[in-house]
Amino acid sequence: LLLEAFPGFGCTTALYSQTFTITIADKSFGVITIPAGSNIATLNGSVTDCANTPVTNGYIMMKEGDIFTRFPLNNAGTYSASKFYCDFPQTVTLIGEDISNSQQSTFISKVINAGANTVPNIQACGVSTQQFVSYIINGITYSYTAPADTFSYFNNFLSSVSITATTIPASGQTSFGMSNGAIATGNNQDLLFFYPAQIFDSMSMITPVPVYISEYGPVGQFVAGSFTGTFTGKPPANTQYNVTCNFRIRRRN
Structure with missing residues (x-):
């Protein structure tokens, strides 16, 4: 049999290979050492805040397609990341993020290229990293806010975007x-469903509810918007729910 280690999915050249035979006993390969310099790149750089001081509570994020990899900054505001x-x-x-001041680059x-790559300093400033979903139902306010709460964003690239808090x-x-028909800053999308954790009822829209998009950045940046609508619960109570919602979430795809 042949054991091979590749640098990533879709790669055709193995970094390491070893033939072996099997018996009825377990087999240990020990520590597999990849040859030095084999298809590895190291990025070295620093991140500063809006005042040009080192960011000691933050990350450097590396985006490749729709995949994000996050590397923490050290107490000098620098990083050394290898892939x-x-x-x-x-x-x-690359995106530099300052957690303490809720800012990013x-x-x-x-x-x-292979080996060491020096990245000029990145200033994590100018783009707010605030994420939240806040809504009012019949006069009662509920809210989710990062980093205490978590959020997910999914665009199926066909007909809808879903957001979860x-x-x-x-x-x-x-x-x-919501729908995603030519979604962009300044336009409206259709609300498809709204399932608040605090309402144990089946909520249906009485009339179509538009979602106004106030911000729509590229993947890795943010989408923000709001909607206001009236919903009704299931019979026989048919409870009416008046809803106003505001949100801002990082786009994942």
């Missing part, structure tokens, strides 16, 4: 969906 690749050169997108594009520790989950 395997099938081949070189590669182009990645714009996208920084970087072409990288979850309280940590898990004690309630709210979700809603």
Whole structure:
């Protein structure tokens, strides 16, 4: 049999290979050592805040397609991040994030090659990282806010976007969906559903509810908007629910 280790999915050249035979006994391969310099790139750089001081509570995020990898900054505001690749050169997108001040940089594009790659300082400033889902139902306010709560965003690239907010520790989950017809800043989408964690009823829209999009950045940036509508519960009570919702979530795809 042949054991091979590849740098990533879809790569055709193995970094390591070893033939072996099997018996009825367990087999240990010990520590597998990849040859030095094999398809690995290291990015070295620093991140500063809006005042140009080192960010000591933050991350450098690397975006490749729709995949994000996050590397923590050290107490000097610097990072050294290594990744395997099938081949070189590669182009990645970098985002510096300042958790303490809820700020991040714009996208920084970087072409990288095998070995050490020095990245100019990135200033995590100018883009708010605030994420929240806040809504009022019949005069009562409910809210989810990062980082205490978590959020998910999914665009199926066909007909809808779904957003979910979850309280940590898990004690309630709210979700809603909207259409994604040419979605962009300043236009309206159709609300498809709204399932608040606090209402144990089946809520149906009385009339169509538009979702106004006030912000729509590229993947890795943010989508924000709001909607107001009237819903009715299931019979026989047919309870009426007046809802106003505001949200801002990081786009994952």
